[in-house]
Amino acid sequence: ETGVTQSPTHLIKTRGQQVTLRCSSQSGHNTVSWYQQALGQGPQFIFQYYREEENGRGNFPPRFSGLQFPNYSSELNVNALELDDSALYLCASSLRDLLYGYTFGSGTRLTVV
Amino acid sequence: AQSVTQLDSHVSVSEGTPVLLRCNYSSSYSPSLFWYVQHPNKGLQLLLKYTSAATLVKGINGFEAEFKKSETSFHLTKPSAHMSDAAEYFCVVSDRSKMNTGNQFYFGTGTSLTVIP
Numbered sequence: 224e225t226g227v228t229q230s231p232t233h234l235i236k237t238r239g240q241q242v243t244l245r246c247s248s249q250s251g252h253n254t255v256s257w258y259q260q261a262l263g264q265g266p267q268f269i270f271q272y273y274r275e276e277e278n279g280r281g282n283f284p285p286r287f288s289g290l291q292f293p294n295y296s297s298e299l300n301v302n303a304l305e306l307d308d309s310a311l312y313l314c315a316s317s318l319r320d321l322l323y324g325y326t327f328g329s330g331t332r333l334t335v336v
Numbered sequence: 337a338q339s340v341t342q343l344d345s346h347v348s349v350s351e352g353t354p355v356l357l358r359c360n361y362s363s364s365y366s367p368s369l370f371w372y373v374q375h376p377n378k379g380l381q382l383l384l385k386y387t388s389a390a391t392l393v394k395g396i397n398g399f400e401a402e403f404k405k406s407e408t409s410f411h412l413t414k415p416s417a418h419m420s421d422a423a424e425y426f427c428v429v430s431d432r433s434k435m436n437t438g439n440q441f442y443f444g445t446g447t448s449l450t451v452i453p
Contacts, residue, residue: 227379256440265426265443266380279440313379324370325441329379 227328229314235334241302242333246314248295249326254278254318255297256325257289260311272297301333309335338363338429342444350452355414357447359427362408369410370428370441371401380426386410397421422451 228247236242248255254273258266268281272291286302295316301308311332315325343358361367371383384395391403401412410427427444 258441258443263446265445266441267443268440271440281440315380324368324382324385325380326382327372327380329377 227314227316227326229312229328229331231331232329233332233334235336236304238304238306238335240304241300242304244299244301244312244314244331244333246297246299246316246328248297248316252316252318252326253295254316255291255295256315256317257297257299258313258315259283260313260330262310266313269299304335306335309333338367338431338442340427340429340442340444342425342427342447344447345445346448346450348450348452349417351419352416355412355417355421355449357412357425357427357449359410359412359444360408361410361427361429363429363431365431368430369401369403370430371395371399371410371412372426372428374424374426374446376423383412383425417449417451419451419453422449424448 227249230245256271257269259269260266269283269287270280270289271278275291288300290298311330313330314328317325339362341360349355369386372380373383374380383399384393384401386393386403394400399414401410403410424446426446428441430441
């Protein structure tokens, strides 16, 4: 059983650029969620995807968007990067009812300069 | 609305002594509660979960937590701390009634556990 893998592990972008982060779900999981964890904070919910459609969204602007593919892998896209977007981005896969919790990836550390 | 308050941002214990990490939650519905641990530069690992079965929940690495509805608490304990327990711990609440509209986790701000040799 494979876990959740994210790529890249680190990247540096310039303010105003666009970025795409990728995530492969744990085998058997059909739901993917993305979280943003700023330094010294708990993770904040960005959005969740189920059956390739957005299934809930946190308090993030539309420049944060995502995709889920038929194999349940996912992408997080952020346009017009701002300095405050610098954070650890965590992907988590689960079954839809979250009864057993999430399996988290190790995250992508994004630095915006 | 759901929220989680972790009452201590930092806890320091000596190796071999008990650990207590405190968590209070607020939830409009029947909550699911979790504790996750995050080691430096690592992802989040599930320690244990409460989902309306037994109120005393046992997890991995000797951790356990007790759900107390009257106190809206879900404190994490371990009888004897080990050096490898040093990490950031997050208490999490999830509203199970929102499964069909985007279930999500609400994280506390975390408790940093230091274990002194």
